[in-house]
Amino acid sequence: GAGVSQSPRYKVTKRGQDVALRCDPISGHVSLYWYRQALGQGPEFLTYFNYEAQQDKSGLPNDRFSAERPEGSISTLTIQRTEQRDSAMYRCASSYDRGGLAGQETQYFGPGTRLLVL
């Protein structure tokens, strides 16, 4: 079946502009995560959704970053007033299991959105 998709795959924007990054998880997956990944580093947790409920947003760097998942499926990560330091790969991942449950846990990552802020 279809995996996790993200759009756009590449986004170039000017400093101060707002950007919206979209994530379409695997159908039926309960959990959705957003990460930021710098080159040569591991994914950095940003936020987590259980269906439409944002259960953890402790990783969002500041109040310019926000995320939503209004119908429990597609999610949007919005960065307002972008800055050059926001340039990175933004990835989302989905999982069938509800976060925090013990047992088999597989996250499926999307291809990412490469954001470049000029």
Place this chain on the structure above:
Amino acid sequence: GQSLEQPSEVTAVEGAIVQINCTYQTSGFYGLSWYQQHDGGAPTFLSYNALDGLEETGRFSSFLSRSDSYGYLLLQELQMKDSASYFCAVRDGYKIIFGKGTRLHILP
């Protein structure tokens, strides 16, 4: 604070066995995962340990010792396609914390 430590690079020979270690320090712990990421690709799930002991999946095995806050990934019969970065990750509540990754180089 929360941190995961793993070697930055490991080199091994094709056909050999290699072990990638991970030690963690987190305020909470629900389980240890391992992911593989090839250059230009997305991380892909390899294994998950919630309990102490060894989990085996084909050529890959993963071990966890919660008392030692330690785990490792064991790759056997190395193939050139195993050249990639490997990340350990710890679940702490809803948050998942990744290590910085271990770059595995495989020599023919």
